[in-house]
Amino acid sequence: MELTTFHGRESELDRLRHEVIRARLVTVTGTGGVGKSRVAARAAEQLKERFSDGVWLVEASASHDPQLLEHSVVAALRLTDHSGRAPLTTLLEHLAHRRLLLVLDGFEHLVEESARLVRELLRRLPGLRVLATGRRPLGIAGEQLFPLAPLAAPDAARLFTDRAAAVRPGFTLGPDNHEQVADLCHRLDGIPLALELAAGRLRTLSLPQMLERLDDRFALLTGGTRDAPPHHQTLRTAVGWSHELCSPRERLLWARLSVFAGAFDLEAAEYVCSGPDLPAEQVLDVLAQLVAQSLVTREDAPSGVRYRMLDTLRAYGAYWLAATGQTRRLRERHRDWYTGLVSWCELEWFSPRQEEVALRITDEFANLRAALEFAVDEDDDPRHGLYLAGTLWFCWVGCGRIQEGRHWLERALERERYDPVSPGGDGTGDSAVRLRALGLAGYLAVLRGDTVTALAALHECLEEAERTGDERAIAYSLLRMGALALISDDVRRAEELLSGALERYAELGELNSHVLLGRVELALALAFGGDLQRAIALCEEVRRECAEHGELWARAYALFGLGFAAWTQGEPARAGALLREGLAISAGFRDLVATVLMLEMLALVAVSEDRAREAAVLQGAAGRLWPSVGMPLFGSRYFNAPHSECERRARAALGEGSYLEAVREGAALTPEVAVERALRPGDGGPAPAGGLLPLPVEPAATPHPHPFPGEGDAGYGRGIAS
Structure with a gap:
């Protein structure tokens, strides 16, 4: 009973x-x-x-x-x-x-x-x-x-609340403690025994106190009921019971697997965890035994078969790894494996395997964070952190993690200032690693609309690159300065800088995603300056190059440029088709910059097709995304002009109250729903095929009735509307 x-x-x-x-x-x-x-x-x-x-x-x-x-x-x-x-x-x-x-x-x-x-x-x-x-x-x-998996979040919270009420009568789950209980359940993996032991601790500790002490969960979670089996009296004995049933090799692999964060694949485990006492060719058999004993779970991810260990089991393994004195060696091997993976991913980014790279990076991101944390904060050599943070440019820019990229780059560069790498006079030595990270930090600041930080970083990068003769860093600095001039509305300067940078890349014989994106940025500068035909020719050229090399990410930006041009030429239907094709790509990559720009232009297309309410909804959805990118529309009057024109028309068609109501409706949509809605053609037909990854956006704030303050360039708005 x-x-x-x-x-x-x-x-x-x-x-x-x-x-x-x-x-x-x-x-x-x-x-x-x-x-x-x-x-x-x-x-x-x-x-x-x-x-x-x-x-x-x-x-x-x-x-x-x-x-x-x-x-x-x-x-x-x-x-x-x-x-x-x-x-x-x-x-x-x-x-x-x-x-x-x-x-x-x-x-x-x-x-x-x-x-x-x-x-x-x-x-x-x-x-x-x-x-x-x-x-x-x-x-x-x-x-x-x-x-049998651990409890799902709602059931875990109900179990904890029920057991907590037994030791603290009157304990309930409410607005004041909901997040704390959710955090507790998450950190304890939804394991019923751990939750029951945690509830028992409420006799003497508050929820905040318990959360503070969960880093040492095995010391905290003791004191099970007297009628519980001996191996369920404490969390340590419960996990220790499993440990005792393992063979020496299984215990060894368990400890070594604790260096992984989140899921990992077999190849990573074979490299990181092997050694004289556990040859790589034996790792699979030992891992299979850990899976059989429910210590490791197998899961199918978009990038292939992966394995995962609950945090509680990982913490126990980490305790034994520390006891053997091998923690640092294993974390170095973990760093080396993921550095190699990142290098491979960057090479394959400009190839037909680009989508595969994006999926792999998404699946590996917890481990990439762990590798970055070690390389940036604990590594003896600061170059490792600089290299990792800089090489992951395609993750930060292409896969929607701009803010996190800035975080790691700033930490890596700050560490290097106190422990500088040695200069390489030919531009191929250690200074190239630093310059790459510095230039990328400047570009991420550009995308965030932080012009002061961007200008400082890019000028520093250019000056050092010229001093060391690093031609690639010079070209990159000029390219990103051109992007900065573009969002700063200095289109003539943008054209000059972007053209000069692209000429340097041509002299170096380099063609990559940076170069193709730079051509699109040059096309936008030309379009903003009135030379629409050259802009179209450049975007078509990028589209052809992308098709030849299997590059999808830069193709989305070329489609944005062509969509902008088509709308400007009075072809909203063609513009909508181009922009929807680009949006399907950018949302698939989780590229927030391209995604939100597409939404803004599709709103303008909608209002041009007499779908004013849909236009306002899409504007509200874009308003929800912009805080995760940076300054709305980069603070640029040229980028803001389509938004202002769309808003003017939608307000006139709907009236003030209905317009604001539609904007609020759009701001309440999840980004995934908003994208799926925008991908539907105006006639209500099906959206382009293909699944969407969740977009990494900040939580939605209460929508402002006018999410994009500032009128933009009203004259320019009238010009492109004609």
């Missing part, structure tokens, strides 16, 4: 009951404390009507002598036999014509004996079904595995 409330697991219970009805042997697997016993007991209770001879529980965890396992089953079934026969014989005789469900709970420490017994019983007793629970499978024919 259950003494505490059961929370959640409705879908798991439905599926488990179905499996027990379908298969003769079902094994519920999962990490320690995840709730295997409780779920199996609940499912068995709900199935008892199907078994005329009952449902019987065998607590295998209480038996430590392998030779007593069969006796434990006999005792659990309340069988008596004074003949002196072997217990297996007694079981076979008494159960020969019975129809029952045997629940074998917690067999993992007696897996071989349990497997042998269950195999024999099922072979000889046709009316028997077995529901087993353990941290690993029994591994016999006909076994149906049922992996």
Whole structure:
């Protein structure tokens, strides 16, 4: 009989009951404390009507002598036999014509004996079904595995609240503690045992105090109930029970895998975790054993098969890794692997594998952060941090992480100022690493609309590049200064700088995403200056180059330029088609800059097609995205002109109140919904095919009724509207 409330697991219970009805042997697997016993007991209770001879529980965890396992089953079934026969014989005789469900709970420490017994019983007793629970499978024919995951967030919060109210009467989940409870449940991986132990700590600690102490969760989470199994009295003993059941090589790999943050792939584990005591070719077999014991989970990600360890298990592994004195060596190997991965990704970015690179970077981002953290803050050589942060330009710019990119670049450059790298006089030495990071930091400031910071960084980069003779850094600095002039509305200066930079790249024989984007920026400068035909020719040239090299990211910007030109020429339908094609690409890459620019232009297309309300909705959606990019429309009158023209027309068509209502509706849309809506043609037809990754945006603030203050250039707005 259950003494505490059961929370959640409705879908798991439905599926488990179905499996027990379908298969003769079902094994519920999962990490320690995840709730295997409780779920199996609940499912068995709900199935008892199907078994005329009952449902019987065998607590295998209480038996430590392998030779007593069969006796434990006999005792659990309340069988008596004074003949002196072997217990297996007694079981076979008494159960020969019975129809029952045997629940074998917690067999993992007696897996071989349990497997042998269950195999024999099922072979000889046709009316028997077995529901087993353990941290690993029994591994016999006909076994149906049922992996049990930790509780989902809502159920975890309900469980914690219920158990907390038992020790602190009156405790409820409300606005004042909702975020703290959610944080606690997340950090404890939704493991029911950990949540129950945490709730018990509320006798003496507040929620904030407990959250502060969770870094040492094993010291904090103790004091389980007296009737709990010994290995469930504390979180340390629960996890330690699994550790004791591992072989020495499994414990070694467990400890070494703790250096990974989030999920990892097999190749990474083989490189980072191998050594003389664990050759790379043996890592797969040992990893498979950790997966079998529910210490590591396998998952299918867009970039392929990956593996993950719960934070609680990772923390336990990190404790043992530190005890061996190998933490720093493993973190260096982790840094080296991800540095190599980043280098490969950058090379493949300008290729038909660009989408694959974007997916891989998304899947690996937690590990990239961990590598950056070590390289920037703890590494003996500051070049590692500079190289990683600078080489990841395609992640910061192309995959929508501009603010985070600035964060890492600023930290890496600040570290280098106190521990400078040695200069390389030919531009190919260590100074090139610093200049690349410095130039990129300047460009990210450009995209954020931070002109002062951008100008300082780019001028410093140019001066040092000229002093060291680094031609690539000179070209890059000039290119990004041209982008800065463009958003600063100095289109003549932008044309001069961008043209000069592109000539330098041509002399170097370089063609890459930077060069193609620079050509689009030059095209925009020409268009803003009135030379629309040259602008169109440049964008068409970029589109052809992109098709030849399999480059999609820069293609989206070329499509934006062509869409802008088509609208300016009075072809809104053609402009809409070009912009929707570009938006599908940019949103797929999570590129916030291109995405929000496309939304702004598609709003203008909508109002030109007499869809004023839809235009206002798209303006509101764009307003939600801009804070995650930087200054709305870069603070530029040229970039702001389409927005101002769209707003003028939509207000006139809708009236003030209806316009503001539509803007608020757009601001309330999630970015993904807004993009999907914008991708639908004006006739309501289907959007272009392809899934969208979640866009990494800041939480939406309360929408301002006029999200883009400033009138822009009204004269220019009238010009392009004609």
